[in-house]
Amino acid sequence: MIGLIQGEVIFSDGNEIILLTNSGIGHQIYFQHVLPEGSRAAIFISHIVREASEELFGFRSLREKKMFELLTTVKGVGPKSAFSLVSCLGVASIVDAVLFDNKKTLQKAPGVGAKAASQMILDLSGKVSKIKMYSPKIFTAKAMTTIGIEEGAKISFEYDESETEEPAVVAVYDEVILKDTLLACKELGFKEDKITPLAQRILSENQITRAEQLVHLVLKEV
Template identity: 75%
Template sequence: MIGLIQGEVIFSDGNELILLTNSGIGHQIYFQHVLPEGSKAAIFISHIVREASEDLYGFRTLREKKMFEMLTTVKGVGPKSAFSLISSVGVGNIIDAILFENKKTLTKAPGIGAKAASQMILDLSNKVAKIKMYAGKSLVVNPQSSHDHVDNSQISFSLEPMEEEVSADMPIYDESILQDTLLACKELGFKEEKIVPLAQKIMTENQITRPEQLVHLVLKEV
C-alpha cells in the first residue's frame, strides 16, 4: 500500500493533484489544497482499493491521514465523506466533536448525516484521542529548481508547522477537566458548541488544574 509520495507538482487545482515521481509515473491524488506547479512536494497518502477502482487521498500531515483512516472504519462513512469532513472541519475539531458528542460539527461536511455522526461517536469515542500522538506537521521538501526532475537522493525533508493547521494541532491539556466542565455547564443550560471553544481557549491561556477553576472562568465570559 502507498503511504507517501514525493515528486514534482504537474497539476493542482484544490481538488486533485498530479505528482510526478522520478520513476516517470504521475500519480493522480485527491488533495484539497493548491500547490504551485513545478514545485516539489511530499504528500501523505491513504490508498483506497476497491473492486472496480483504486483511489489515492492526499494529506499534508500524518495526523490527517490517520484521522481519515479511522473515520472510514465507521459504518456509513465513505472515503469521500471522511475526506470532506477533514478538509472542512479539521482534525482537532473532529476529535472534540466526537469526545463531546457534538453532532452539529460532524454533520457540516457533505455526506455526513445525523445517523453517520451518531455512529462516529459510538464507534470512535474511546479511540479518537490517540490521533493526537501522530505528527501534526507537514513534510517540506527543500527547494530545488522547478525545471529539474525530482531526484530522491538529493531531496531532504524537515518538519515545519503549517499555519493553516493551527486548529488541528491541538494544545495539550487535561481532557477530563474539559469534559467535567462541559457537563457542569450543560446542567446549567449552556450549549456545548458555545462552551467547548471558550473552555479550550481558557485552558491554553491559563494553568487549569481543577474543573471548578475552568467552570468559574467560563461562566465569567459567557
Template identity: 35%
Template sequence: MIAYIKGQLVSILDESVIMDVHGVGYEILCANPFAFQSALNKELLIHTYHHVREDSQILYGFKNEDEKYLFIKLISVSGIGPKGALAILASVDISEFVAAIEREDDKFLTSFPGVGKKTARQIILDLKGKLISVFSIQTDFEQATNSTESNAAVYKEAEEALQALGYTDRELKTVIPLLRKENLSNTDEIIRKALGLLVRN
C-alpha cells in the first residue's frame, strides 16, 4: 500500500492535487484540495490511502494521520464509500464528530453530505467506543473557548491561499468581512465563496 507521497505539488484541481515524484505525476483525491494552496510548486508530503478495486486504483490524500485514520474507519461503515467519507472530511471537526458518535447524536451526523438517518445509526453502531482512544473529545466549554481561535486560523489559511492566486490585500478586505458574517468554518468553502465575490467585483 502507498502510505504517503512526497514530492512537488504542481497542480491543484477542484477535487484533487497533482504531485510530481521524480518525473511521475500522481493524482490524489482530497477533501479540500485548496487547503494545500500555500505549498504549490513546493515539496510536500501528503498522507495517502491507496484504494484498489477491480477496475481502478485511486489515491486519497490527507493533511495528517488523524484525517487518514478517520477516513479508514468511515469506509469500514456499511453504506459509506470513499467519496462519502471524503465529503464528511471536507467539513468535519474530528473532535466534534467523535463526540457526536459517543453521545449518539443522529441530528449532528445527518448534517453531513450523504448521511441519512440510517447511515448515522450505522456510524454510531460501528464506531462508538472505537475512536475515543485515538481522538480526544473536547468538552462544550473547551469547544466554545477554542472556536474563535479555530475560525481565525481557517480564515488566515484561506487568505493566504487567495493571495497565492494573485489577489491583493485590498481586494481581500472587501470580501473577507462579508464571509466572516456567515460564520463559515471550512477553508475550501471560504475560498470558493470568496472567488465568487471577487469575480463579481
C-alpha cells in the first residue's frame, strides 16, 4: 500500500498532479494544490483499491491523510466526498464541526448533504479528536522554494517547521515573475490595478516558478 510518493512534478493543475519517481514511473494523484512543474515534491498518499480501479489521493500532511481515511469509514461517505471535505474545509474545521454538531459547516463541501453531515457527526464524534495526534507539518522539499537548481543536484526532503496544513502550501514570491505577469496581462488589455491583487494572492497560495504559470492562473479567475 502506497503511503508517500516523492519525485519530479511533471504536471500540476490544482486538481491532479503527476509525480515522476526515480524508478521512471509517473503516478497520477488527486491533489488540490498547484506545484511548479519541474520541481520535486513529496506527497502523502491514501491508496484506494477497488475491484475495478485504483486511485491515489494526495495530501500535504499526515494529519490530512488520516482525516481523509477516517472520513471514508463513515457510512455513505466515499473517497471523493472525503477528499472534497479535507480540501475545502481543512482538518481543523472538520474537527470543530463534528465536536460542536455544526452540520452547516460540513455541508459547505461539494457533494455533502444534510444526511451525510449528520452521519459524519454521529459516527465520528468519539473518534475525531484522535486526529490531533498526527503531525500537521508539511513534508516539503528545499528545492521547491529555489529557482535555478542545477540539473542532477541532490534534493533533500524535510519537514518544514514553519508550516502546517492549514495555511496554503509554501509560496515562491518572486518580484520578477509578478512584474512579467502584470506586463503580459496589460498587453492583453487588463488594468494593472485589477490584476495586481489577484496575482499577489495567487502567488501567496501556490508555488510559481514561471510567469507563464501565473498568467494562466490569473486568466482563469478574471
